[in-house]
Structure formats: C-alpha cells, structure tokens
Amino acid sequence: MTYPLAVLFDHDGTLVNTEPQWAVAKRAVAEHYGQTWTVADDHATLGGTVQDAARRFVDRGAPDSVDEITQQLARHVIDEVAGDVPFLPGIPALLGELRAAGVPAAIVTNALTSVARTTADAAPDVLTRIVSHDDVIHPKPDPEPYLRGAELLGVAPADCVAVEDSEPGVRSAVAAGMIVVVVPGDKPVPDGPHRVFVDSHEDVTLDFLRSLTPRS
Known part of the structure; x- marks a missing residue:
C-alpha cells in the first residue's frame, strides 16, 4: 500500500471556514438574551470551544445552561451551512x-x-x-x-x-x-x-x- x-x-x-457562521450565530444568541456580542468577543474566543463562548453568555446573565446555549449556537451554524x-x-x-x-x-x-x-x-x-x-x-x-x-x-x-x-x-x-x-x-x-x-x-x-x- x-x-x-x-x-x-x-x-x-x-x-x-465556518467562522462567519459562528460569528452570526453568537450575535443571534446574544440578541435572544438581550446581550451584545462584539468583535472583541470574537477575538477572545478564537480557537476556543463552543462551550467557552456559551459560558460567556451564562456569565453575563443568560438563564440557560452552557450545554443549552452550546446547542443553540450549533443549530444556528448547521442551519446556515446545510446544503452549502x-x-x-x-x-x-x-x-x-x-x-x-x-x-x-x-x-x-x-x-x-x-x-x-x-x-x-x-x-x-x-x-x-x-x-x-x-x-x-x-x-x-x-x-x-x-x-x-x-x-x-x-x-x-x-x-x-x-x-x-x-x-x-x-x-x-x-x-x-x-x-x-x-x-x-x-x-x-x-x-x-x-x-x-x-x-x-x-x-x-x-x-x-x-x-x-x-x-x-
């Protein structure tokens, strides 16, 4: 062989390259919780896990768990890339x-x-x-x-x-x-x-x- x-x-x-989709997902989830997600947040979580990003929402007062927010973010990205x-x-x-x-x-x-x-x-x-x-x-x-x-x-x-x-x-x-x-x-x-x-x-x-x- x-x-x-x-x-x-x-x-x-x-x-x-799904970074654009993740960036959109984080901003959509932030809006859902009445929070904001900035370019500085993008840079701070670059290379980390999705759970790291989800934990930032929890730390800022989101009432759901890290696992629940992680799945929300994933669903946004999957919806964006499915078929393309x-x-x-x-x-x-x-x-x-x-x-x-x-x-x-x-x-x-x-x-x-x-x-x-x-x-x-x-x-x-x-x-x-x-x-x-x-x-x-x-x-x-x-x-x-x-x-x-x-x-x-x-x-x-x-x-x-x-x-x-x-x-x-x-x-x-x-x-x-x-x-x-x-x-x-x-x-x-x-x-x-x-x-x-x-x-x-x-x-x-x-x-x-x-x-x-x-x-x-």
Missing part, C-alpha cells in the same frame, strides 16, 4: 482524489459532533469517521483525538497524515506519531519536527501527500 493509508483532518480552518458546506479552496478536489484512490479520511476536531457531521455528510464516501470533543477525555493538544481517529479507521498512526492549522492540533497529531501538514491559519504555528508547512490549502494534493516521508 502507498503512504499515507489514511488522512485525518482538523475541521474549522482546515476543511471548512463552506469548504476551503482546494479541499473538494483533494477529497475527490482521496475518494478515487480509496484513501479513507476522518475529521478530528475539538468542535461539536453535530457541526462536523454536516461537513462529513457532504463527502460521505471519504470522511467516514468523526472524533470530536464529545468522544475523548483529553482533547487537543493531547494525542488522544488523533490516536482515536487512526483507531477508528483501522490504520496505524505512523501510516496516517494529519492536516492541521493550529498549534494545539499540530501538537496532538505529532504526539500521536503522525506527520502533520500545516496549512495557513489564524495564528502562526511554530516550526518543529514532523511538521510540513504549505503556503495554501490548494497545495495539499494527493501527489503531495504521497511525496511525504513517513515517520520511522
């Missing part, structure tokens, strides 16, 4: 190449299963497994999410490539024993071992992935 035997993708910023998943440039072509070559893939994310499922449903023959914040005890940067993703695909971690845009995700995949392709994200990722940087998502093709040298 030709390396890699599987590809594991982060979700937001790697497969899709905002894949990043180059990603649909890559998923098509993986499907044609029979290379399985998974989504490994700290985000919600329900949101990641909407993305997976847009490429059901390729994105066959999801590991989310709900499925692990220790989220990224711990290696558990990527180890779980490889396990679900039935592939040894060393035979997988991960694609990530954030330092916690990169650290998680490297600790799991994978080579990581680092695509541009909101914050720079420091250089380090087992990290391969690209200038754009469109640089990540199947030929490129096959040119990588697996970890020994």
Whole structure:
C-alpha cells in the first residue's frame, strides 16, 4: 500500500471556514438574551470551544445552561451551512482524489459532533469517521483525538497524515506519531519536527501527500 493509508483532518480552518457562521450565530444568541456580542468577543474566543463562548453568555446573565446555549449556537451554524458546506479552496478536489484512490479520511476536531457531521455528510464516501470533543477525555493538544481517529479507521498512526492549522492540533497529531501538514491559519504555528508547512490549502494534493516521508 502507498503512504499515507489514511488522512485525518482538523475541521474549522482546515476543511471548512465556518467562522462567519459562528460569528452570526453568537450575535443571534446574544440578541435572544438581550446581550451584545462584539468583535472583541470574537477575538477572545478564537480557537476556543463552543462551550467557552456559551459560558460567556451564562456569565453575563443568560438563564440557560452552557450545554443549552452550546446547542443553540450549533443549530444556528448547521442551519446556515446545510446544503452549502463552506469548504476551503482546494479541499473538494483533494477529497475527490482521496475518494478515487480509496484513501479513507476522518475529521478530528475539538468542535461539536453535530457541526462536523454536516461537513462529513457532504463527502460521505471519504470522511467516514468523526472524533470530536464529545468522544475523548483529553482533547487537543493531547494525542488522544488523533490516536482515536487512526483507531477508528483501522490504520496505524505512523501510516496516517494529519492536516492541521493550529498549534494545539499540530501538537496532538505529532504526539500521536503522525506527520502533520500545516496549512495557513489564524495564528502562526511554530516550526518543529514532523511538521510540513504549505503556503495554501490548494497545495495539499494527493501527489503531495504521497511525496511525504513517513515517520520511522
């Protein structure tokens, strides 16, 4: 078999760009509770979990629980992206190449299963497994999410490539024993071992992935 035997993708910023939808959702939920959500709030919660954002509403007096508000936010985003998943440039072509070559893939994310499922449903023959914040005890940067993703695909971690845009995700995949392709994200990722940087998502093709040298 030709390396890699599987590809594991982060979700937001790697497969899709749902930041605009999350921003709209947070403002809609804020309005529901008679609160406001500003650009400063966007920046303060960037890279955090949905629960982190929901907790800000509770701290500001919202009468519902963090879990209830988290689900409200998720429903807004799912409604916005259903039928028109905002894949990043180059990603649909890559998923098509993986499907044609029979290379399985998974989504490994700290985000919600329900949101990641909407993305997976847009490429059901390729994105066959999801590991989310709900499925692990220790989220990224711990290696558990990527180890779980490889396990679900039935592939040894060393035979997988991960694609990530954030330092916690990169650290998680490297600790799991994978080579990581680092695509541009909101914050720079420091250089380090087992990290391969690209200038754009469109640089990540199947030929490129096959040119990588697996970890020994």
